[in-house]
Amino acid sequence: MERIPILKLGNFLLVSIQVDMHDQLALNLQDELTARIVQDNAKGVLIDISALEVVDSFIGRMLANIASMARILDAETVGDRNLEQPRCEKHR
Amino acid sequence: MEKKSTLIEALRSHGKELLQEWQREQLNPALLRSDLISPDELKQQMENYYEHLLEALEKDREGELSRETWKPVRSFLADLCRSRAKQGFTPTETALFVLSLKRPIFRWLQDFLKNDPEHLGKELWNINALLDKLGLLTTETYIKSKEEIIRRQQEEMLELSTPVVKIWEQIVAVPLIGTLDSARTQTVMENLLQEIVNVSATVAIIDINGVPTVDTLVAQHLIKTVSAARLMGTECIISGIRPQIAQTMIHLGVSFQDITTKATLAEAIKYGLSRVGYRISRIESSKQQ
Numbered sequence: 579m580e581r582i583p584i585l586k587l588g589n590f591l592l593v594s595i596q597v598d599m600h601d602q603l604a605l606n607l608q609d610e611l612t613a614r615i616v617q618d619n620a621k622g623v624l625i626d627i628s629a630l631e632v633v634d635s636f637i638g639r640m641l642a643n644i645a646s647m648a649r650i651l652d653a654e655t656v657g658d659r660n661l662e663q664p665r666c667e668k669h670r
Numbered sequence: 671m672e673k674k675s676t677l678i679e680a681l682r683s684h685g686k687e688l689l690q691e692w693q694r695e696q697l698n699p700a701l702l703r704s705d706l707i708s709p710d711e712l713k714q715q716m717e718n719y720y721e722h723l724l725e726a727l728e729k730d731r732e733g734e735l736s737r738e739t740w741k742p743v744r745s746f747l748a749d750l751c752r753s754r755a756k757q758g759f760t761p762t763e764t765a766l767f768v769l770s771l772k773r774p775i776f777r778w779l780q781d782f783l784k785n786d787p788e789h790l791g792k793e794l795w796n797i798n799a800l801l802d803k804l805g806l807l808t809t810e811t812y813i814k815s816k817e818e819i820i821r822r823q824q825e826e827m828l829e830l831s832t833p834v835v836k837i838w839e840q841i842v843a844v845p846l847i848g849t850l851d852s853a854r855t856q857t858v859m860e861n862l863l864q865e866i867v868n869v870s871a872t873v874a875i876i877d878i879n880g881v882p883t884v885d886t887l888v889a890q891h892l893i894k895t896v897s898a899a900r901l902m903g904t905e906c907i908i909s910g911i912r913p914q915i916a917q918t919m920i921h922l923g924v925s926f927q928d929i930t931t932k933a934t935l936a937e938a939i940k941y942g943l944s945r946v947g948y949r950i951s952r953i954e955s956s957k958q959q
């Protein structure tokens with residue numbers, strides 16, 4: 579089964595999404611990440627989606643959900659939005 | 671009428687034989703729960719019951735259980751059922767105590783009124799109706815006493831399951847275990863607020879590790895508790911949020927807004943201590959080991 583690796587850096591968790599994000603993968607990531615936040619007592623989560631070509635509505639919502647869950651478990655989430663930034667500008 | 675009285679007199683005079691037969695039936699290894707009751711105790715109960723039954727029958731042959739004459743029988747059976755329910759007998763076993771008297775009496779009646787079939791049928795019906803009523807009474811009392819046990823346990827659980835513990839000066843914690851409903855939230859809130867006053871706490875930790883599910887209603891209850899504590903100048907921390915709980919909460923759109931949440935109780939205690947100006951640190955000597 580495909581998995582997205584979760585790396586521990588001190589108090590933080592680093593998730594770099596290098597593969598195409600399909601729905602099941604996002605759900606698995608959500609399960610695993612929430613478990614790891616509790617287990618490792620993480621204070622912060624960094625999700626890097628720079629390698630993603632497309633972020634559809636489902637994945638977008640999943641990322642937002644993951645961030646909220648992390649918030650409840652007392653960890654801040656930041657997203658690396660390299661890709662989305664130029665897009666937003668294009669729309670404008 | 672005259673015959674009826676002879677019947678009851680006969681029931682009394684033949685009481686010993688009937689009782690013995692009944693006891694044989696009850697002490698039959700297939701029926702007897704020797705793990706729950708001793709044969710001697712059972713025999714004693716049967717003798718007492720038979721005595722009460724005959725006394726009541728003598729005064730009131732119609733067997734109207736609601737009458738005053740039947741009060742001793744009713745209260746005897748009620749006591750019996752209560753103790754049986756506590757001892758762990760099944761409802762069937764409890765009802766059989768009364769109903770198993772049928773066979774000896776029927777057999778004996780058949781013998782006694784051999785020559786008068788019409789009267790025999792009537793008597794059989796009377797005694798059958800009476801014993802059935804008594805059997806139903808036992809079942810009803812049995813269930814009532816079981817319900818009483820359940821209700822009492824519920825109340826006890828409600829009181830026991832919401833302790834408020836003092837963690838340190840000015841810090842109290844409520845470890846919640848079990849489902850949160852409005853009644854329980856009320857108790858938790860009252861206990862917590864009282865304890866906040868007692869220890870003049872500035873930090874209160876609510877640990878929901880033992881709460882199986884957190885839906886919108888439970889979250890609302892928690893928020894209410896936190897708001898109440900805030901009004902008293904106490905900062906609340908919600909801790910012990912399991913990963914699955916966090917997921918369901920987000921999917922339901924529940925959020926604890928500006929309430930501090932921590933994943934574990936340990937984290938919450940650490941944070942609470944820092945809020946009141948303490949810091950947890952390792953003792954020098956153990957660092958070297």
